[in-house]
Amino acid sequence: MDYQHIKIERGGRIAIVTFNRPEKANALNVRHIAEIEHAALSFRDDEEARAVVFTGAGKHFNSGADLTAKRDEHPLLTVRRRHRRLGERCIQALRDMDQITIAAWTGAAMGGGACIATALDFRIGADDCFMSYPEVLIGVNLMWQSLPLCVHLVGPARAKRLVISGQHIAGPTLLDWGALDEMVPADQVLDKAMDWARHYADQPPVAAQMIKRSVNAISSALDRSIMHMDSDQHILASETEDAAQAVQAYLEKRPPDFKGN
Numbered sequence: 601m602d603y604q605h606i607k608i609e610r611g612g613r614i615a616i617v618t619f620n621r622p623e624k625a626n627a628l629n630v631r632h633i634a635e636i637e638h639a640a641l642s643f644r645d646d647e648e649a650r651a652v653v654f655t656g657a658g659k660h661f662n663s664g665a666d667l668t669a670k671r672d673e674h675p676l677l678t679v680r681r682r683h684r685r686l687g688e689r690c691i692q693a694l695r696d697m698d699q700i701t702i703a704a705w706t707g708a709a710m711g712g713g714a715c716i717a718t719a720l721d722f723r724i725g726a727d728d729c730f731m732s733y734p735e736v737l738i739g740v741n742l743m744w745q746s747l748p749l750c751v752h753l754v755g756p757a758r759a760k761r762l763v764i765s766g767q768h769i770a771g772p773t774l775l776d777w778g779a780l781d782e783m784v785p786a787d788q789v790l791d792k793a794m795d796w797a798r799h800y801a802d803q804p805p806v807a808a809q810m811i812k813r814s815v816n817a818i819s820s821a822l823d824r825s826i827m828h829m830d831s832d833q834h835i836l837a838s839e840t841e842d843a844a845q846a847v848q849a850y851l852e853k854r855p856p857d858f859k860g861n
Contacts, residue, residue: 605632607657608639613801614794615649615699622658627666628712630683633690636716640693650805651797652697654720655704655790664711664734677835684831687712687744694719695816698809700800704793705729706786715746718753721812723779724793726786729771731779737766738850739843739858743830748823753779 609616619626656662674680701720709717710732717723735742742763751759754777774780784792841861849856
């Protein structure tokens with residue numbers, strides 16, 4: 601695949617994947633998501649890389665869905681359901697990488713960007729970083745089978761606060777909650793992430809990769825069985841009157857009036 605929205609630097613034991621749409625705060629359109637999935641899968645055949653750092657060009661790690669992109673309006677529900685699972689496949693591809701994965705996170709990790717950050721093994725955050733899940737603000741649920749990833753990191757009550765409120769949660773709080781593994785000034789984030797990458801790349805790779813996969817299997821044993829319908833829930837929620845109200849209120853810069861329909 602010829603990448604338009606990401607850049608991959610390979611060389612030796614550490615690789616760097618950069619989300620490369622800085623003019624859009626690295627927001628995710630369909631092409632961008634497909635490229636991330638393809639890149640994650642490509643590391644199956646990388647015999648050298650033992651750690652992979654994910655970062656964003658410009659000020660932000662990843663700001664989530666590109667709201668300016670054309671929506672999927674395919675007339676067949678069967679096809680729309682398949683299309684909605686692209687993000688789910690992307691997150692699973694990231695989770696399934698054998699290499700140790702590290703987020704070098706500056707600025708925003710919102711929506712799908714937060715899903716990506718939580719799918720990685722470790723997160724090094726800048727003191728200006730923040731996380732939010734704004735899906736609820738437009739009347740839809742969090743999908744991509746990513747709700748369990750948030751719960752595993754911060755616990756049930758804090759996950760509810762993040763996902764139901766849509767609030768921005770700042771770096772110091774994320775560090776306290778366990779969503780960040782370390783926080784440093786913004787100009788040091790990539791260097792610190794590379795320090796972590798070098799440390800894990802120096803570990804015996806077979807043992808390290810087996811341990812990673814075992815920990816993931818233990819922590820996520822029931823995730824897919826519980827969340828397998830979240831894309832269908834998203835289709836249902838997005839077609840409600842409340843979802844239309846949320847979008848209209850957002851565009852008109854006024855408070856929404858939700859009716860529960």
